[in-house]
Amino acid sequence: MDTVLTLDSDGHLAHLSDWSEQAAEQLAASENILLSDAHWEIIYVLKEFHQRFALSPPMRPLVRYVAQQLGKEKGRSIYLMQLFPPSPARVASKIAGLPRPENCL
Amino acid sequence: MANYCIKSDTMTQRGAHEFCLQNEGLNANSVSCQTIFYQNLLEYLQLASVKLLIKQIANPMNFALLILGPPYSTQASASALRFARAALNGGHSIYRLFFYHDGVHNASAMVTTPQDESSLPQQWSELIEQHQLDSVVCIAAATRRGVLNEQEAKRFGKTGGNLSPGHEVSGLGQLVDASLNADRVMTFG
Amino acid sequence: MDKPAIEKPEDRAILLVFRHAPYGNALAREGLEAALACGAMGATTNVLYINEGVWQLVEPQDSHAIDCKNQAAMASALPLYGVEAIWIDEDSLKQRNLTSTDINAGKIIDRTQVQALLATSQAILSF
Numbered sequence: 001m002d003t004v005l006t007l008d009s010d011g012h013l014a015h016l017s018d019w020s021e022q023a024a025e026q027l028a029a030s031e032n033i034l035l036s037d038a039h040w041e042i043i044y045v046l047k048e049f050h051q052r053f054a055l056s057p058p059m060r061p062l063v064r065y066v067a068q069q070l071g072k073e074k075g076r077s078i079y080l081m082q083l084f085p086p087s088p089a090r091v092a093s094k095i096a097g098l099p100r101p102e103n104c105l
Numbered sequence: 106m107a108n109y110c111i112k113s114d115t116m117t118q119r120g121a122h123e124f125c126l127q128n129e130g131l132n133a134n135s136v137s138c139q140t141i142f143y144q145n146l147l148e149y150l151q152l153a154s155v156k157l158l159i160k161q162i163a164n165p166m167n168f169a170l171l172i173l174g175p176p177y178s179t180q181a182s183a184s185a186l187r188f189a190r191a192a193l194n195g196g197h198s199i200y201r202l203f204f205y206h207d208g209v210h211n212a213s214a215m216v217t218t219p220q221d222e223s224s225l226p227q228q229w230s231e232l233i234e235q236h237q238l239d240s241v242v243c244i245a246a247a248t249r250r251g252v253l254n255e256q257e258a259k260r261f262g263k264t265g266g267n268l269s270p271g272h273e274v275s276g277l278g279q280l281v282d283a284s285l286n287a288d289r290v291m292t293f294g
Numbered sequence: 295m296d297k298p299a300i301e302k303p304e305d306r307a308i309l310l311v312f313r314h315a316p317y318g319n320a321l322a323r324e325g326l327e328a329a330l331a332c333g334a335m336g337a338t339t340n341v342l343y344i345n346e347g348v349w350q351l352v353e354p355q356d357s358h359a360i361d362c363k364n365q366a367a368m369a370s371a372l373p374l375y376g377v378e379a380i381w382i383d384e385d386s387l388k389q390r391n392l393t394s395t396d397i398n399a400g401k402i403i404d405r406t407q408v409q410a411l412l413a414t415s416q417a418i419l420s421f
Contacts (some may be wrong), residue, residue: 072166
């Protein structure tokens with residue numbers, strides 16, 4: 001039974017502290033994504049990025065960081081696109097419970 | 106290519122400006138220089154006014170203005186406005202106004218000024234309207250400071266938008282684009 | 295956003311000059327965010343830390359107690375965003391009794407090199 005998450009008008013977590021793996025599964029479901037191990041490793045890399053740099057990455061830095069952390073095979077936009085369509089940086093950030101992007105690009 | 110970088114600033118930045126003046130071989134009377142920093146209005150006036158300065162430029166320029174200073178608190182926004190007017194009157198064009206940092210307050214329709222003083226946000230809106238300028242307010246900087254258009258206000262559950270007429274909210278990408286495509290970027294902050 | 299698409303004229307380099315200490319004013323943070331945007335959009339980007347700006351790179355820094363994001367941590371993401379040209383003014387370090395061991399990134403350059411950087415950049419954004 002899913003707990004009821006408080007979401008903002010764009011479907012992001014209203015309170016980032018509500019994030020849990022179960023919450024991530026619910027957020028992923030709202031994007032029609034069923035989380036596999038391949039998804040989880042990206043989610044944790046993304047959380048680590050945010051912890052380390054205090055930033056939510058757009059696509060290009062995300063690809064580079066994934067390449068650094070998980071290898072070049074996974075650090076490709078097409079790979080991330082397959083996992084988190086249609087916009088990997090936005091969708092994966094939402095599922096990972098990162099702050100909503102400030103639309104600054 | 107030459108750059109003009111005009112600043113109205115506090116004394117804490119004095120070192121940087123003196124350094125630039127010194128290293129660029131500039132002085133307050135030099136108008137054909139590559140980079141000009143100025144510290145305050147007085148120095149600005151000693152440059153024989155920006156209007157004169159711009160007239161010295163042989164070819165029409167396409168300027169981008171980065172406005173970091175708020176209305177009223179500092180001189181920056183007023184200087185930027187006068188620069189914009191002088192540039193346009195001098196036959197130059199303005200590629201884009203980009204309001205960032207505390208400069209976003211210049212796009213607040215809530216700014217209310219005593220009757221015997223002029224309202225910078227209103228003057229900016231008038232200038233934009235008159236010359237059909239492209240004016241962008243950084244959405245992230247503005248949202249944090251409570252300057253929102255109707256759409257953003259609704260999105261964040263706020264009572265109403267307060268963006269002055271003529272401005273558009275958008276991202277830092279518009280500053281990057283302006284930096285790449287304008288002949289000169291002028292920082293006022 | 296019906297703006298013209300980003301075009302990148304050849305050899306057009308943007309220089310962002312950071313002149314303020316990391317906390318007490320949002321200029322440092324918003325300047326950095328502008329630099330990250332330049333890099334993320336593929337623009338040729340240089341950043342120069344000068345005067346009080348050199349404090350932005352000093353490590354360790356812990357901004358937890360003032361409830362601010364760690365500026366040095368954010369700056370360390372610059373290369374990931376495609377900004378690898380990070381320059382630090384030597385005199386500014388010296389004036390503050392700082393050395394290369396106090397800062398976390400970048401290349402220290404002297405005033406002649408700073409001058410050349412200013413002279414060759416097509417757009418200078420000052421924060």
